[in-house]
Amino acid sequence: MKIYSWVSGLVGLALLAGCNLENELDVVLPAYANELVVECYLEAGTVPRLTVLESGPYLPPTPDRPTITLPTATTPVLGVALPSGQSVAVPVDVTVRLTLPSGQIVPLRFAPGIDPATGKYFTHTGTAPLAMQAGQRFALDVQDTRGRRVTGTAGVPTFVPIDSVRYGFNGLSGADRQANFITRWTDPAATADYYRLLLNNRRDALNDAASDLALDDRLFNGQSYTALTTYRFDPGDTLTATLFHMEPAYYSFQQSIREAVRATGNPFAQPARIRNTVQGGLGVFAVLVADRRTQILR
Amino acid sequence: MPNLYRAAFVLALLGSRLASYGQAAPPPALTGTFAGVPFAEFARRVAATTPYRLYFDPAETDSLRVTLTATAQPVPEVLRQVLGPTRLHFSIDDDYRVYITAGEPVQTQLPDNFFQAPGLPPTDAPPARPSRPVAAPRPAAAPGRVYEIGLGQAAASGQATLSGRVRDAKGESVVGALVSGEVPTNGVVTDQFGAYALTLPVGRQRLQVRALGFKNTARLLNLHASGRLDVDLEADITALKEVVVEGDKAQNVTSLRMGVAKLAIKDIKQIPTVFGEADILRVVLLLPGVKSIGEGSTGFSVRGGGADQNLVLYNDAVIYNPAHLFGFFSAFNADMLKSAELYKSTVPARYGGRLSSVLDVVTRDGNRKQFAGAGGLGLLTSRLTLEGPLASGKGAWLVGGRTTYSDWLLRQLPGRNLQNSAAGFSDLSGHLAYDLNDHNSLYATAYYSRDRFRLATDTVYSYQNLAGSLKWKHTLGDKLYGVLTGTFSRYQYAFRSDNNPTRASEVGYNLNQGGVQVDFTKFASTRHTIEFGGSTLRYFINPGQLTALGDNSLVVNQKLPQEQAQESALYLADRFEPTPRLSLDAGLRYSLFSALGPREVRTYQPGLSRSEGTVTGRTSYGRGQALATYHGPEWRAAAKYMLSDKLSVKASYNRSRQYIHQLTNTTVVSPTDNWKLSDGYILPQVADQFSLGFYRNLRSNSVEVSVEAYYKQLYNFLDYKDGATLLLNPHLETAVVNARGRAYGAEFLVRKTTGQLTGWVSYTYARSLVQVNTATDQVNEGNWYPSNYDKPHDATLVGNFRFNRRISASLNFNYSTGRPITLPLSQYYLNNVLRVFYSERNAYRVPDYYRVDLAFNLEGNHKIKKLAHGSWTLAIYNLLGRRNPYSIYFQARQGQINGYQLAIFGQPIPTVTYNFRF
Known part of the structure; x- marks a missing residue:
């Protein structure tokens, strides 16, 4: 919003300086063949x-x-x-x-x-x-x-199972009583591993994911890892944790999609480039391997 | 024969007079070992190895034997050693003729007004009182007189220190004047107060003072012991119209400093600008190594650095937004200013806190002799400056203001949007200088600027700068003085929107800083000048506040917690001249920064990109508790070696640290860009710069040629995640990433400083590259890519041609490679979502930029008696009407995306300004 105003301000000032000093010229984009x-x-x-x-x-x-x-x-x-x-x-x-x-x-x-x-x-x-x-x-x-x-x-990535899912309440009562959600799995030591952990809340099905986390094992290689959320779930929620174990290329593609989503709507932000996993064109080719656990917060 | 001898002697004297005040090069030095050598033999060997010829009476020197070892020692120094214990005197004229006499020394120069008998001050005038400033009656009359310095004090053995001030005819201190003895390379440069301290051998000396725009001036002194001598300079009228950027002509080669450009205000006034107003920042943009962020913006990038990496000081107070009206005007009133100095590579140790450059803007002190004023009337603005003496010349006051009448103009324009628009600014600045006594002076400066605009939107923007400084200069002896400075700066902006009552709101931001700095300069010896001091700064930032306006507003009030920090530094620097050819400058600044509570800081999962989804908890810090502390050395080193009298090579290394960052995700600098302090996540920016330069003067120093190359590494500067939200974001660490940068380039400059045609031609090849390749975030797959400021080729021509004393013309030519841009190339569906295929970040460039400006300056008549002196400036900005793209953007109109290139000044813009002074 402020950026649009700012640019329109610049245009306005150019107008103020004289007549028609600001020029909008059609942009000629570099030639680019369809892929x-x-x-x-x-x-x-x-x-x-x-x-x-x-x-x-x-x-x-x-x-x-x-x-x-x-x-x-x-x-x-x-x-x-x-x-x-x-x-x-x-x-x-x-x-x-x-x-x-x-x-x-x-x-x-x-x-x-x-x-x-x-x-x-x-x-x-x-x-x-x-x-x-x-x-x-x-x-x-x-x-x-x-x-x-x-x-x-x-x-085909190895199957990495979720060791456990659990939750804990914040000790408050009434409407303030909220739970966090903890997902735990063990990282294979021999390989560099990439994960995507999705949390879906059945109550809040309109939102695709209550949490969508992408991470690699650089800091916990070979150890068990505990992913925890802040206290934000209500009693009675049903949460499903899906843990994808991914190849680096697909992980990178996922990351770039996140960046593109963030860049949307701001023409002045540095745009995000989607990193393909295929050669010779655009797109993605991947094998999906995931473990799922569902837990009701009581 | 005696007549012939006498005639030759007189001719020699006249010859020396004619040659005097020339560009005295360092005289050849003497090397040799003399063991009990008769004086006549010594004289013969001096004549054989140096251009010096010794004239003496053999009867007076026959008993003198010379025993000494000299290694590249100046001949006058050797003579002083040889003749010191005897009753013999020596004098040297400009042609290296040495006259050795018993009793009275030979006078090698005639007084300036020797042939005008009446009113001539006798050469045997009463000696100036010791340790008192010599109130020269009028500057021009002074050079013929011999000043007795330190008479009546205990005689110094060998050397004594002469100190004082250099002022112009109005009593204004002259900064950057070169004060030297017989050997110009051993001279010193006057500081920001016009003060100097020079150590000289006791005895008869010739003091030379040179400064830009002033006649070269000399004083004959008899130095008995340390003392004081103030020198008034007379303006060089013919120099007034020249476009000269560097200070003293020879300084380009002889000064130790590199990557420094000094701009005198009268030169700035010659350069054509867009609205006819003399603009210091616009001229800075024409210097090699400085690039504009965008047309119509005074944001600038120095040697590939960011716009926030420039420290802009106004009499030592920081100005955070030195621009008015979208940057079309600089925040400084040209009539108030004395000079501006831009440091690009060798930043003195006393400055710190920014990575790329320091722009030190200094106001004049005001007229100590009489009431005076200056002003101008332009198409959009008017300005007025008044000044006058305080307490019968012991001080001066200076006050100036500017305002616009663009609101009025807007209302005259057709179109409802424009009639509803408003755009205006005003600024007011005042300065007081007062000498309590010879040892104590006080200076006070205040500055206020205000901008407000509403253009075709319902949002009103406003921002203000408020700054002030108070200085106390205290002389602690002949060789040591200190300056205590207190500064305050405030920058605030707000934008309010009240068209829609349910969304009526105001967003506000303000930054405050207060600091104390103490600086000492010690002239330890002829070879050492030591500077040391310390500073401490306190920041208070209110990073954002959203306030609902009116009862119907549904906006929820929001206030981000205040940020506080303390930044302190100590420094020590020594300028050391081991030999006349070699100078070294070594300095260390050690800075310490603490981000202070009260604050609540989020913690994130380690090893992951910081985002809302990776928050693990919060840590609270109490009031005054340090939540992050950073410290480190900032090295400053420079060396100069004179390869010959006219050719020198210089090298420097600089490390700097920056703890405050401007957050902007647009390439233009906008008033709503926040400044953010370093904290636990936003690390201080660090830069290392190496530079090497060659400097050569041609044609009696009237043409300067220089080449400077540099290589710069930057660490931890901020780049932004895609789509980052910076405004009212309480957790900015989730929006930014730490980037690395490197910049390198070479700057070529040829400058002509005197004559009918003056100006400069420069070409810069410079690259500025960025890499974001942290464990958690990458841009362009972690590869190096061009930064927003990467414009490899840049050529500038600034020329001023003087037709006669009243008419001159200036021409600017400006070319640079277009700035990098990321373009959308294609679009496609992936997973049912339309995705845009973008080029790699900054893979393309906007078209190249070039612009030609032309200006004519018409001076009024030069009659001495008239009410006011007026001048007209007629300028055409963008003479060729080139449509230089300012930005390329894409906008959806009626559901379709269109691309536009925005050119701000697509046509020639003529302006007329009337300037006056009285």
């Missing part, structure tokens, strides 16, 4: 699914985009305006191949759809659930007919 955007999360026991979209120019804006633009021979991209207001560009000339740890190559077919459970859309899907073990690696190869190719690999 493939890949998003793929693998989980043990689920059928692999993948979304491949295309990035669009930041400027100029595209006014009144039609609901659907059909692919052509020169631009084999399907433009879809979703009910959510999003306009996505789905390239239709993409072939996707997933290399399993055994070396077997599994093609994922182009079958766009929306997952009814999560509301997330996808463009490619496999046929059989995946089996995996810690330490194995998957590889992804995404190509289109226009010479663009995105590749990535993702390892």
Whole structure:
């Protein structure tokens, strides 16, 4: 707010200095070719699914985009305006191949759809659930007919179980009586490990997470770690702790998403750059391994 | 033959007179061992190894045997040793002719007014009373006279100290005048009070005083013992129109200081500015190594440092926001000022607290002789300064003010928004100087400035600077004096919004600091000048207060807890001249900082980026309890070696520490930027700078050429997490990260200081890079990236051409690489959310900046008797009308994002200013 006022003040003063001293000139952004955007999360026991979209120019804006633009021979991209207001560009000339740890190559077919459970859309899907073990690696190869190719690999992190969850009240009574929540797990000593700890409060389901913590084991390698919150939960709350054990690349991607969220809405803040885990384009390819514990605060 | 001899002697005298006051280079020194050598042989060897020729009567010296060992010793010093025990005297003229006589010494110079018989003060005038200032009748009459110093006191053996003050014809002290004996390189420079203390051999001496804008002046003295001599200088009228930045002409080469630019106010007034008002900060921006933060902003970056790393002092009181009206005007009234000095690399040990530079702005003392005034009428502002003597010339007062009438102008403009707008500032400054006696002087300064603006929004911004200083200068003998200074500074801002009654509120911030400083200067010997002292500062910051306005406001009042801290320092510095060619300056400043309670400090999970989610608890600190303490040495070292009379090489190393930080996540400096003290999480900023420079003077010192290179490392300066909220944030540690920086560059300067055409051309290549790669936070994957101030190429031309005594023209040319910017390149959906693909931080640049300004100065007539002297300045800012982008921003209008380049001055801006003085 203050920044907008400040800039409008500068403009106003320039106006005051004479006539039309302030000039707004159209910005010519550096030329930048659209890229493939890949998003793929693998989980043990689920059928692999993948979304491949295309990035669009930041400027100029595209006014009144039609609901659907059909692919052509020169631009084999399907433009879809979703009910959510999003306009996505789905390239239709993409072939996707997933290399399993055994070396077997599994093609994922182009079958766009929306997952009814999560509301997330996808463009490619496999046929059989995946089996995996810690330490194995998957590889992804995404190509289109226009010479663009995105590749990535993702390892299966070891399963790190939550040792215990507990809570404690602050000793106050009435409305001031609040609990903290403590999650404890043991870090493997031999490796550099990265974690994301999500706390979801069933009572407060509108908020995605009551706590979303990203951390690495630099300060507690090989030891048990206790993540605690401040006293902010009410008696009767049901909390679910989800502990993801992640590869460094995916951890870095998660961190950059957090930074981007913080930068949103302030055009003068240094913008945040999302760090991809794939090469040759944008996006993320990761294997999710997590442990969950639920606890009711009584 | 005797006639011929006499004629030759007279010619020699006249020749020496003509050559006198020239740029005396250090005379060649004598090296040799003499063991019982007859004087005639000694004279022959001196003539063989140096340009000195000795003239003497062999009958008077036949019994004299010389026994001594000299190693690069000045010849006059050797002669003093040789002739000291005898009844012989010697005199040296400017052509190195040495006349040795028994009885009376030969007078090698005629008095200035020798050929004007009436009113001539006799050369055998009564000696000046010892230890009293010699009240020279009028400056020009003084040089022919011989001043007897220390007569009647116990005679000093060998050497004695001469001290005093150098003033101009109005009684104003002259800062930075070079006072020297026969050997100019052994001279001293007058301090901020115009005071000097010079140790000289006893006996007949010639004291030379040189200063910018004044005629070179000399005094003949007979130094018996330590004593005092005040010198009044006469203004050099022809020099008044020159654009000369450095002090004494030869100082560029001979001074030990490097990375220093001294700006005299009369030069500043020549340079065209945007609204016609002489502006000290705008001229600072034209110096090599100094870069503007943005057009229309007086924030500046020195050698790649941040805008908050510059200490701006107004008679030693800190001014936190030295800008008016978005930076279009500097906060200082040019008529009040004497000079400004910018230290870029060798920062004297007595200054501290900022990393990159010190801008020391000094006011004039006021006219000690008569009531006078000056002023100006411009398009947007007017100013008036008055001054006069106090207690019949023992002191002076000076008061000046400025105000705008832009509100009135805004109301005349079409458009409702503009008519509802307001923008204005005013400032008032006063200064008193008073000499209690020869040993005690008092100085008091007060400064107040106020800005208020409301532009096309419902928010009214206002900010104020209040500063004051009180100084007591006490002389504790000929070689030691001390200055006790008390300072106070307050900076506050507020913005209020009352258009919508339910959201009506005011946000306020204020910073207060009070301090005491004591500085001593000891002229220990001809080779050592020692400075020492200490200071302590107390800060009180109210970091933010949100107050609801009116009964209908739904805003919840909020007040952030006060911050307090104590910053203290002790320093000691020695300027040492082991040989005439080599000078060394070594200093240590040790600073100590404690952030003090009462405060409640959050603790965070170790090893994690500090955020709301990683808070583990709180720790309370009581009143006065230190919650964090930092201390460390700040080294200051400099060396100069004269490779020849006109060429020197200098090197310096500087370490500085900074405990207060300006928080801004915009590239422009705005009045709502907070200053924050170091605490347990925000570490002090530390910088190390190494510099090396070569200085060469050409064409009788009228052209200066210099090259300075530097390398700078910065630690713990603040960078911001993405999307950081700085305003009313009680936990700023969650918004900032500690960054490392490095800056390096080379500054080339050619400056012409005299003649019809004066000015300078400079080119700077400079890089300024940042790295954020802590255990918890990274920017650009922890790689080095260009800082906001990284503008590698910068070229400046400042020229002033004098057509005649009344008309001159100035031209500025300014070019620099555009500043770095982060651009959005593309957008895409990821996990159902629209994400923007940005370039790496600061990977692109705004287009290059260049601007040409032109000004004509028309002086009124030079009649002696007239009511007031007037002058007109006609200036055109941005002559070519280049649309220099100020910023690039993106704005959503009607649901669409558009990009804009904002150019502030996209057209030529003509201005007219009338200035007067009486």
